Amino acid sequence: MDAKKDTRSKKEREAEVDAELHHATKKLLEQMEEALAQDYAAIENGLPALARVKLSPTLEHLLKKKIVQHYFLQSQGLNALARWIIVNPDGSSPLVQVVELAFSILESLKIDASHLEESNIASIVKQYSVGDSDHRHLINRASQLI
Numbered sequence: 001m002d003a004k005k006d007t008r009s010k011k012e013r014e015a016e017v018d019a020e021l022h023h024a025t026k027k028l029l030e031q032m033e034e035a036l037a038q039d040y041a042a043i044e045n046g047l048p049a050l051a052r053v054k055l056s057p058t059l060e061h062l063l064k065k066k067i068v069q070h071y072f073l074q075s076q077g078l079n080a081l082a083r084w085i086i087v088n089p090d091g092s093s094p095l096v097q098v099v100e101l102a103f104s105i106l107e108s109l110k111i112d113a114s115h116l117e118e119s120n121i122a123s124i125v126k127q128y129s130v131g132d133s134d135h136r137h138l139i140n141r142a143s144q145l146i
Contacts, residue, residue, distance in 0.1 A: 025071035028062055031055055032080045043090050052084055052098045063105050073109060078119035081105060086124055096135055099128070103141045122146070 032055065039049035062068050085094055085102045093099070106125070109115075116122050128142035 021067060021071050022075075024062070025068060025075050025077070028059065028068075028072070029075055029077060029080050032059065032084065036080075036083055039094075040089055043088050043092070049088065049095065053095055056097065056101045060101060060104070063108065069109055073111065073115050076118055078111070078115055078121045082119050082121040082124050085128075096138065099138055100141075103138070103145060106145055 032052075035051035035055040038051035042049045042051070063072060081102050085099050087093060103125075106121070125142050125145050128138055129146055131139065131142075
């Protein structure tokens with residue numbers, strides 16, 4: 001009887017960890033969207049768009065963890081990442097640091113076809129690979145990702 005109790009407790013703990021990871025990933029995605037909105041507002045007001053850069057260390061730290069990567073992909077995190085690197089509303093490109101981080105994240109993720117079908121990240125990366133970027137290394141990294 002004790003063995004069943006221990007098994008149930010383990011399952012409950014696993015469910016709790018699962019819920020915490022799901023919540024943390026949801027919070028991260030919300031922070032990504034908020035940073036994007038702040039950057040767009042800054043651009044609109046003629047100010048530097050630095051919110052994504054400020055959130056980048058947190059994003060990088062969390063997405064080094066394989067389990068968080070799993071939840072990130074399951075929560076359509078590629079869509080949020082794609083929005084981070086598309087052209088800004090004023091036609092300018094996102095800061096190089098943001099694009100480099102996004103490429104690093106893409107390199108570390110276990111992306112399958114279904115994830116690509118759910119997002120437009122592949123077409124955005126392709127634009128960087130054929131773009132007229134002032135940053136040749138971004139063109140090369142984008143080409144390698146594709």
